[in-house]
Amino acid sequence: MDKKLLDILACPSCKSSLKYLKEEQELVCVPCKLAYAVRDDIPIMLIDEARTISADEADELR
Numbered sequence: 001m002d003k004k005l006l007d008i009l010a011c012p013s014c015k016s017s018l019k020y021l022k023e024e025q026e027l028v029c030v031p032c033k034l035a036y037a038v039r040d041d042i043p044i045m046l047i048d049e050a051r052t053i054s055a056d057e058a059d060e061l062r
Contacts (some may be wrong), residue, residue: 001027001038012045019061026051033058 001020009018011029018027018036026035027043034050036043 001041001043005043009043009045013047028053028058028061030058030061 001022006018006020006027009027010016011018011032011034013032013034014029016029016031018029020027020038021035024035025038027038027045028035033053033055034047035053036045036050038044
């Protein structure tokens, strides 16, 4: 994932910055507890398609 792209991407729900999890191929918004998939280096920034992460997962990323 391109660093410049990561710098400008924000959560579509709350506009917070995102954390990129390379192994999982996901962009995670910790405040919303949502994980957005990255497919073929393209972030899928649709709230309806995001995976909800657990409170424990969110705490690990803080």
